[in-house]
Amino acid sequence: MRLYLAVFAxxxxxxxxxxxxxxxxxxxxxxxxNHIQILKKLERDVDSGLDFWTHAVSTEQPVDIRVPxxxxxxxxxFLKKNNIPFTVIINNVQEHLVREREEMVRNAKMESKTxxxxxxxxxxxxxxxxxxxxLVANHSKLISKVNIGSTYENRSMYVLKFSTGGEKKPxxxxxxxxxxxEWISHATAVWLxxxxxxxxxxxxxxxxxxxxxxxxxxxxxxxxxxxxxxxxSSSPLSxxxxxxxxxxxxxxxxxxxxxxxxxxxxxxxxxxxxxxxEDYRGPSAQSEIEVKNIVKFIMSHGNxxxxxxxxxxxxxxxxxxxxxxxxxxxxxxxxxxxTKASKALNSWHGTVYKVGSIFHTIDQASGTSVDWAYLxxxxxxxxxxxxxxxEYGFLLPADQIVSTARETWFALRYIMKYVCDHPx
Amino acid sequence: xxxxxxxxxxxxxxxxxxxxxxxxxxxLACTGAPDPAPPQPETAEDxxxxxxxxxxxxxxxxxxxxxLHYLNTHHGSPFRVFGLQQVHKASAEDVAAGxxxxxxxxxxxxxxxGSAGPALRCxxxxxxxRTERHSAPKVELHCEALQQINSTAQxxxxxxxxxxSPDSTVSARDIPDSFGNMSEEMQPFWRLARVxxxxxxxxxxxxxxxxxxxxxxxxxxxxxxxxxxxxxxVVLLHDFPSQEIVQWKLLASWSPDRGxxxxxxEWQPRCPHATKPPN
Numbered sequence: 239m240r241l242y243l244a245v246f247a248x249x250x251x252x253x254x255x256x257x258x259x260x261x262x263x264x265x266x267x268x269x270x271x272n273h274i275q276i277l278k279k280l281e282r283d284v285d286s287g288l289d290f291w292t293h294a295v296s297t298e299q300p301v302d303i304r305v306p307x308x309x310x311x312x313x314x315x316f317l318k319k320n321n322i323p324f325t326v327i328i329n330n331v332q333e334h335l336v337r338e339r340e341e342m343v344r345n346a347k348m349e350s351k352t353x354x355x356x357x358x359x360x361x362x363x364x365x366x367x368x369x370x371x372x373l374v375a376n377h378s379k380l381i382s383k384v385n386i387g388s389t390y391e392n393r394s395m396y397v398l399k400f401s402t403g404g405e406k407k408p409x410x411x412x413x414x415x416x417x418x419x420e421w422i423s424h425a426t427a428v429w430l431x432x433x434x435x436x437x438x439x440x441x442x443x444x445x446x447x448x449x450x451x452x453x454x455x456x457x458x459x460x461x462x463x464x465x466x467x468x469x470x471s472s473s474p475l476s477x478x479x480x481x482x483x484x485x486x487x488x489x490x491x492x493x494x495x496x497x498x499x500x501x502x503x504x505x506x507x508x509x510x511x512x513x514x515x516e517d518y519r520g521p522s523a524q525s526e527i528e529v530k531n532i533v534k535f536i537m538s539h540g541n542x543x544x545x546x547x548x549x550x551x552x553x554x555x556x557x558x559x560x561x562x563x564x565x566x567x568x569x570x571x572x573x574x575x576x577t578k579a580s581k582a583l584n585s586w587h588g589t590v591y592k593v594g595s596i597f598h599t600i601d602q603a604s605g606t607s608v609d610w611a612y613l614x615x616x617x618x619x620x621x622x623x624x625x626x627x628x629e630y631g632f633l634l635p636a637d638q639i640v641s642t643a644r645e646t647w648f649a650l651r652y653i654m655k656y657v658c659d660h661p662x
Numbered sequence: 663x664x665x666x667x668x669x670x671x672x673x674x675x676x677x678x679x680x681x682x683x684x685x686x687x688x689x690l691a692c693t694g695a696p697d698p699a700p701p702q703p704e705t706a707e708d709x710x711x712x713x714x715x716x717x718x719x720x721x722x723x724x725x726x727x728x729x730l731h732y733l734n735t736h737h738g739s740p741f742r743v744f745g746l747q748q749v750h751k752a753s754a755e756d757v758a759a760g761x762x763x764x765x766x767x768x769x770x771x772x773x774x775x776g777s778a779g780p781a782l783r784c785x786x787x788x789x790x791x792r793t794e795r796h797s798a799p800k801v802e803l804h805c806e807a808l809q810q811i812n813s814t815a816q817x818x819x820x821x822x823x824x825x826x827s828p829d830s831t832v833s834a835r836d837i838p839d840s841f842g843n844m845s846e847e848m849q850p851f852w853r854l855a856r857v858x859x860x861x862x863x864x865x866x867x868x869x870x871x872x873x874x875x876x877x878x879x880x881x882x883x884x885x886x887x888x889x890x891x892x893x894x895x896v897v898l899l900h901d902f903p904s905q906e907i908v909q910w911k912l913l914a915s916w917s918p919d920r921g922x923x924x925x926x927x928e929w930q931p932r933c934p935h936a937t938k939p940p941n
Binding site: 282360469472474475480495516517590592594598599600601627633635638 | 745747748773841842843875876900907909
C-alpha cells in the first residue's frame, strides 16, 4: 500500500511530466546501527535529492530510496565504500511507472502481508486493517477480529479479541484513536497488539497468566471516519481533525467529540453545545453511532472488569471522575494503581507521567468514556494521554512510536496484572 | 500522453479511497471559529485554587506554562526553546483589584538537549488580571543558572550569517509534516517560530487556557531590515482545555544581539467571514 501511495505521490507531484527517466529505487539492507546512523544522516540532507520511501529505523526493516539518475553513481559508490548492501528494486522509475504500475501494486500488497510490519511509522486505516488481518492469521488460536458495527460513513469498527477460550471470561477493554488526530494512540495500539501476541507465544510474563483468566479486547481505531479524514492532506483542517464526521445541525460544521458523547452526566459542564466546537458533545448521549456500537458491545458482553482508553498528548494517567471534582469511591485504590503503573512506565525511558483524576489534571469534562465505564461498575477505568508534553504535540515524530508504545506497555501490563489479581 | 497521464491520475485518485468518503479535501468553509481564548465559566477547581495548589493539577500547570512562554520570549533562540519538566510547588491568592497571583516553583528543560539535558530550577509569580476585557498576564521570573547553561552563541552566529545575506529567501510549509518529520535545516526556524509564538501565547493566556504551538503552517523570509532576520510565520496554536486549534500570522525579527521581536500579529479565523476579534 505504501509503495502504491508513493507511486501516486510521484505522479501527483510532477503532474505527469517525464522526470523519472533513469531514476532507480534502491533497497538498502542496513546491517548495523552504524549503517542506520549513516542512512539517517543521508535522509536529513534535504539537498541530496534522495527520496526516502521508507525511513531508516532498524536493521530489521529495509530502506527504500528513489534515487535521481544524476545521483546514482555517487550514491552507489557511497554505499559500497561504507559496505552497506543494496539491491536495485526498480531499474528505471519512469518506464516502471508506465508499464509496471499494476504489478507493483499487487507486489506491495503481497509484501505488506509477508514482510515485517513497520511499527516505527504511522499508517493509514487500510494498512492498519490489513495488519489486523495478518495478525489474526498468524495467531489464529489466540486472536479473532470482531466487527462491532459501522461508522457514520459506513466503515467497519473492529475489535481484536485475545482469548484462550471459555465463555465470556472477565475482560479488559483498551481503545485508541477516539480522537482522530492523536496518531500516537493508534500507532501504540498497533504495537501493543503485536506485543501481546508475541508475549503469549513466547510465554513471557505476565501475558500468559493474564490471558488464562481474562480476555483482552483491543480496539485500535475507535474513530475510523475521523482517522481517514486526518490523512487527506497535511492542511490543519485535515490533519488536526479530532471529532467524528457526522453531519450536525450546522451545515458548515461536522462531527462530535466522541469523548463527550457518552451517557455519563451528559449535558453537564465540560463540553460544548456548539457543533463548530472541538468539544461538541452532540445532540444527545450516544447520538454518535461509534459510541453506540461500543456501548452495545460492552453492555451485552456484561463482564468487563477494566476499561482503558489511549489519547494524546500531555503524559497523564488519569482515573474518574471527569464530570465532577469529588473523589470517586475507589479513589485511593485507583490512585495507587495509577501511580505504580506510571512508575513502571517511567522505568523504561524515564518519561514522567502525572497521575490524577480527569477533572483535576485536565479540566471538568462531561460525557467521557472513562466516567461512563466507571459508573457502569467497571472499576478499573483509566485514561492515558501519551507523549509528549507539547513540543511536537499531535505531530509526534514517528521515531518515538516504539519507545512510547513500549513504556505504555509497561504501565498497561501492570494494570492488567493488578486487575487479574483483584477479581470483583 | 498528457491526457493519458491525467486520466491515470484521476483513476489513481479514485482507487486511493477505500470507501467513498462523505467529505473530500477539507473545504475552506466558514466554521464560525470562536475567540482564540473562549471565556469559560468558573469551575469548582477555580474556586478551590487559592492557597496551596496540587502541583500535578491543571491550575498550577497552566500558570507554569505562562511562565514558560515568558521565559522563551526572553531567552528563546533558534537553538534554544524551553519546555516544562515539572511543577514542584504552587500556591495562589486573590489580590487587590480582582486578579489572582500564582507563586510557582518548577523545573524546565531545553528541548534541544532532550531529556538528557540539565533541568533548570525556576520560580515565578504569575498574575492573571481580572478585567472586563482580557489583558495579558504579568510574569516575574527567576531561573537559577540561566547564564551557566551552554551558550548557543556559535550556532546562533553561524545561522545568522547563513541567512542574513540579501539573496536568502527561505520559504517552507508544514513544519513539521503530518508525521512529525522536520529537516535539520528547518529546526532553527521552527524554534524561532515557537519563540515568536510564545509572545502571542503569553499575551492570550488566562487561567482557562493552556497553549502550545501545534505546527508551523508556513515560514516566509522577508527582506532583512536593520541587520535583523525578518520572518513571516503562520503558526497553529493548540489550546488544551478547549482543544481548539487557532491560527495566527506574525512578523518577527531576530538577530543574535537583539533576540526575537514580534512586530505584527494577526489572528486568522478559520471562517473567512468572522469579524469578531480575539479578546
